[in-house]
Amino acid sequence: MRQLRIFAIFLVSVTLSAGLAWAQSGGQLRFCLASEPKTMNPLLVDDDASDTVRYLTGGVLMRLNRLTQQLEPELATSWKVGRNGNAISFTLRPNVRFSDGTPFTADDVAYTMQRLMDPALHSPTGDAFRSSDGKVVTQVVGKNQVTVTFPAPIVGLDKLFDQVAILSSKSPQKEMAVLGSYYVAENKAGSYLLLRRNPNYWKHDARGRQLPYIDSVRLDIQQNRDIEMLRLVRGEIGFINSLNAEYYDKLAAQAPRMAVDAGVSLDSEQMWFNQVPRAPLPAYKKAWFTSTNFRRAISSSIHREDLARVVYRGHARPAVSWISPANKFWFNSKLQPHSFDRQAALRLLAQDGFRMQGNTLRDRDGHAVEFSLITNAGNKPRERMAAMIQQDMAAIGIRLNVVTLDFPSLIERIARTFDYEACLLGLVNDDLDPNAQMNVWLSSAENHQWNPAQKTPATAWEAEIDSLMRKQASTLDVNKRKQAIDRVQEIVWQQEPFIYLVNKNAMSAVAANLHNAHPVVLRPQVYWNIDQLTIGTEVATNR
Amino acid sequence: MKWIRVAAIVFLVAVSSACLLADFVAPASYEQQFRDVPDAAASAQHLLGTDDLGRDRFSRLLYGTRVSLLLAPAAALLSSLLAALIGGAAGFLGGWLESCVMAATDLFLSLPWLFLLITVRAFLPLNVSPFASVTITFALLGFLGWAAAARVVCADARALCSSDIVLLARATGSSGFRLLWRHIVPNLKPVLSAQFWISIPVFILTEANLGMLGLGVAEPLPSWGSMLRELESFSAFSAQPCQFVPLVLLVLTVSCFHLALQKQELWA
Numbered sequence: 001m002r003q004l005r006i007f008a009i010f011l012v013s014v015t016l017s018a019g020l021a022w023a024q025s026g027g028q029l030r031f032c033l034a035s036e037p038k039t040m041n042p043l044l045v046d047d048d049a050s051d052t053v054r055y056l057t058g059g060v061l062m063r064l065n066r067l068t069q070q071l072e073p074e075l076a077t078s079w080k081v082g083r084n085g086n087a088i089s090f091t092l093r094p095n096v097r098f099s100d101g102t103p104f105t106a107d108d109v110a111y112t113m114q115r116l117m118d119p120a121l122h123s124p125t126g127d128a129f130r131s132s133d134g135k136v137v138t139q140v141v142g143k144n145q146v147t148v149t150f151p152a153p154i155v156g157l158d159k160l161f162d163q164v165a166i167l168s169s170k171s172p173q174k175e176m177a178v179l180g181s182y183y184v185a186e187n188k189a190g191s192y193l194l195l196r197r198n199p200n201y202w203k204h205d206a207r208g209r210q211l212p213y214i215d216s217v218r219l220d221i222q223q224n225r226d227i228e229m230l231r232l233v234r235g236e237i238g239f240i241n242s243l244n245a246e247y248y249d250k251l252a253a254q255a256p257r258m259a260v261d262a263g264v265s266l267d268s269e270q271m272w273f274n275q276v277p278r279a280p281l282p283a284y285k286k287a288w289f290t291s292t293n294f295r296r297a298i299s300s301s302i303h304r305e306d307l308a309r310v311v312y313r314g315h316a317r318p319a320v321s322w323i324s325p326a327n328k329f330w331f332n333s334k335l336q337p338h339s340f341d342r343q344a345a346l347r348l349l350a351q352d353g354f355r356m357q358g359n360t361l362r363d364r365d366g367h368a369v370e371f372s373l374i375t376n377a378g379n380k381p382r383e384r385m386a387a388m389i390q391q392d393m394a395a396i397g398i399r400l401n402v403v404t405l406d407f408p409s410l411i412e413r414i415a416r417t418f419d420y421e422a423c424l425l426g427l428v429n430d431d432l433d434p435n436a437q438m439n440v441w442l443s444s445a446e447n448h449q450w451n452p453a454q455k456t457p458a459t460a461w462e463a464e465i466d467s468l469m470r471k472q473a474s475t476l477d478v479n480k481r482k483q484a485i486d487r488v489q490e491i492v493w494q495q496e497p498f499i500y501l502v503n504k505n506a507m508s509a510v511a512a513n514l515h516n517a518h519p520v521v522l523r524p525q526v527y528w529n530i531d532q533l534t535i536g537t538e539v540a541t542n543r
Numbered sequence: 544m545k546w547i548r549v550a551a552i553v554f555l556v557a558v559s560s561a562c563l564l565a566d567f568v569a570p571a572s573y574e575q576q577f578r579d580v581p582d583a584a585a586s587a588q589h590l591l592g593t594d595d596l597g598r599d600r601f602s603r604l605l606y607g608t609r610v611s612l613l614l615a616p617a618a619a620l621l622s623s624l625l626a627a628l629i630g631g632a633a634g635f636l637g638g639w640l641e642s643c644v645m646a647a648t649d650l651f652l653s654l655p656w657l658f659l660l661i662t663v664r665a666f667l668p669l670n671v672s673p674f675a676s677v678t679i680t681f682a683l684l685g686f687l688g689w690a691a692a693a694r695v696v697c698a699d700a701r702a703l704c705s706s707d708i709v710l711l712a713r714a715t716g717s718s719g720f721r722l723l724w725r726h727i728v729p730n731l732k733p734v735l736s737a738q739f740w741i742s743i744p745v746f747i748l749t750e751a752n753l754g755m756l757g758l759g760v761a762e763p764l765p766s767w768g769s770m771l772r773e774l775e776s777f778s779a780f781s782a783q784p785c786q787f788v789p790l791v792l793l794v795l796t797v798s799c800f801h802l803a804l805q806k807q808e809l810w811a
Contacts, residue, residue, distance in 0.1 A: 310581050310596060372669035380772075387596055387762040391576050401670055402762040409665035420669060 042165035058165025059179020085153030111169035361397030607765035621685030626692030634700025
């Protein structure tokens with residue numbers, strides 16, 4: 001009897017350990033892409049689906065850890081940015097091979113940089129490296145040493161390499177030979193992509209086991225979000241990378257363990273007034289819109305907490321300035337969101353000669369205060385925010401007309417004819433480094449939406465922003481850069497050329513049997529650590 | 544089947560009365576946002592619950608019905624008048640005018656009307672009140688919706704011109720205008736009436752389609768189209784049956800119009 005008991009314990013132990021081993025590796029992870037990837041060439045990526053494939057298959061010299069927001073070595077074991085900020089030297093990881101067995105050498109880095117910077121290729125990834133005219137020189141020092149020199153300093157140069165998937169200079173498979181954790185094994189147009197584990201992937205876990213744990217990843221092309229949700233609940237897919245608030249709440253009610261709110265994201269929603277001098281608007285309206293008091297009054301009369309609670313069902317928070325609190329290093333933590341205060345708004349308006357007459361606010365010349373707010377049709381959260389702002393404005397006697405336009409018409413108005421009064425749009429931000437927004441904050445920039453392409457700054461505060469942004473772009477001292485960016489955030493907070501409304505949360509859904517998933521706010525939220533993910537049968541406990 | 548028609552007419556009268564008396568019947572303003580209770584289920588305070596901004600759905604339905612039921616017939620009247628004018632003239636005068644009108648009609652019918660409406664809407668002034676906006680939308684529908692009816696009217700007018708009545712009138716010395724006013728127009732009334740009644744549900748559905756695209760009636764004014772947009776977020780995961788009420792009302796009203804139309808056709 002005792003022998004039988006020992007045998008039974010042994011049997012259970014073997015079964016459990018076998019089960020755990022099974023949970024640690026193998027299997028197929030499925031998830032959905034909203035559209036088909038436009039390209040398999042990692043240098044030509046400019047859509048979300050292609051970016052997903054690049055992330056899963058591309059090997060990079062260094063990777064931004066989406067959790068810590070710090071750079072970590074990948075194919076480069078170390079790197080050093082030159083004192084002038086225009087050169088970077090890499091020491092490459094030895095004994096690495098592409099998925100087809102071709103050895104990885106410094107020549108591949110040189111080849112990738114040459115292709116990336118080839119003007120004929122028009123690489124969107126390469127655009128980030130084009131700081132000025134001139135040739136990019138890549139110098140192969142040895143088999144594992146390479147230096148890339150740019151014609152001018154590039155701020156945040158090292159972080160840009162997170163997006164550069166290294167190509168093989170020798171492989172007959174060209175860009176299909178990869179250094180990432182998976183390679184594209186099958187591509188059924190319009191239906192799915194099948195990625196298989198890269199047999200030559202260089203990374204191993206602490207116990208010496210080759211990564212990734214999961215054998216294959218199947219990317220199903222699925223536009224319908226309802227079907228995607230149903231598939232998740234039925235256990236047919238492993239995760240949904242990004243959920244909106246409605247889907248999140250529905251899922252949280254049905255399967256709370258699957259719904260993950262990673263907190264505030266980098267994305268923001270904002271409105272602004274048209275301050276373009278040549279805009280076809282009456283002079284008195286231009287005077288309103290260029291008044292700081294007017295903009296601040298509008299800002300103070302908007303109930304941001306309500307916007308976050310009603311429109312985003314609590315999965316957003318009132319925005320502060322142009323850098324989200326999710327951006328741990330660059331966010332100016334001294335600033336707070338503008339508080340909702342109608343009396344303060346009316347006081348600010350009174351300073352500019354506005355007065356209430358019955359239920360209508362009038363300016364000093366007697367014009368009733370009325371303006372239109374355009375936003376893109378079909379975006380329900382924005383339409384709801386506009387309707388709520390409309391009611392907030394009505395409470396201080398302002399008539400706000402909400403106009404939804406199809407996107408091309410909206411862009412035509414805000415970028416070409418300037419025939420609009422106020423606009424509500426959002427900014428989807430992927431880049432932590434504020435230098436990426438130079439094209440917004442310089443007064444001469446085309447994307448300086450409230451008054452673009454100025455020959456000279458229209459206001460003193462815009463001149464100061466220009467100066468600070470140029471200053472931060474010309475130094476590699478990160479503390480000096482931080483000081484300058486903090487000051488720009490302060491100015492924007494005070495002047496409110498953009499009235500920042502909310503920062504949305506990053507929400508995802510993760511199946512219970514997908515382990516080691518730690519959804520974060522940076523893209524790709526769920527599969528940023530794809531090579532660490534495992535599929536098991538037991539309920540996940542580590543989230 | 545007479546009782547079905549009677550029931551349809553009674554339903555239409557009841558719906559029209561309720562929406563005309565919305566100012567007295569509605570428990571809240573259609574624009575008031577009860578922000579503490581968004582997406583609320585039906586209750587004594589909110590008979591059909593609240594929408595995603597906390598607005599009373601019953602009140603919005605009453606006012607939205609008023610907008611759709613008042614302006615859709617107005618747009619139908621406009622398009623029927625245009626059809627009578629253009630189609631009637633082409634059928635009566637014939638020749639090159641008829642050819643030109645028919646070519647224009649074919650062109651109008653072949654236009655992708657939805658994209659045309661979106662384009663025209665984009666060129667309209669921005670600073671118009673919601674009521675002006677909805678009036679413009681329905682006026683556009685009326686101005687663009689005459690072509691199909693004009694074809695029918697033209698064919699009918701052409702047939703009338705060669706009918707015995709008109710031949711007899713010509714033989715008795717009737718002039719062109721007298722012929723048109725005394726003999727052609729009265730005989731076109733039934734077909735114009737049918738076109739009018741057919742157009743009403745078509746315009747309601749068109750406004751609903753525009754509403755689904757976010758290009759219909761401007762906030763905060765409700766319409767059936769804007770209320771149907773709530774169903775965009777309805778999924779297998781959602782459980783808000785009251786969201787279906789505007790859809791049910793739309794289907795019932797359109798069906799009732801068709802039943803009433805059958806009666807009209809019988810009169811014709």
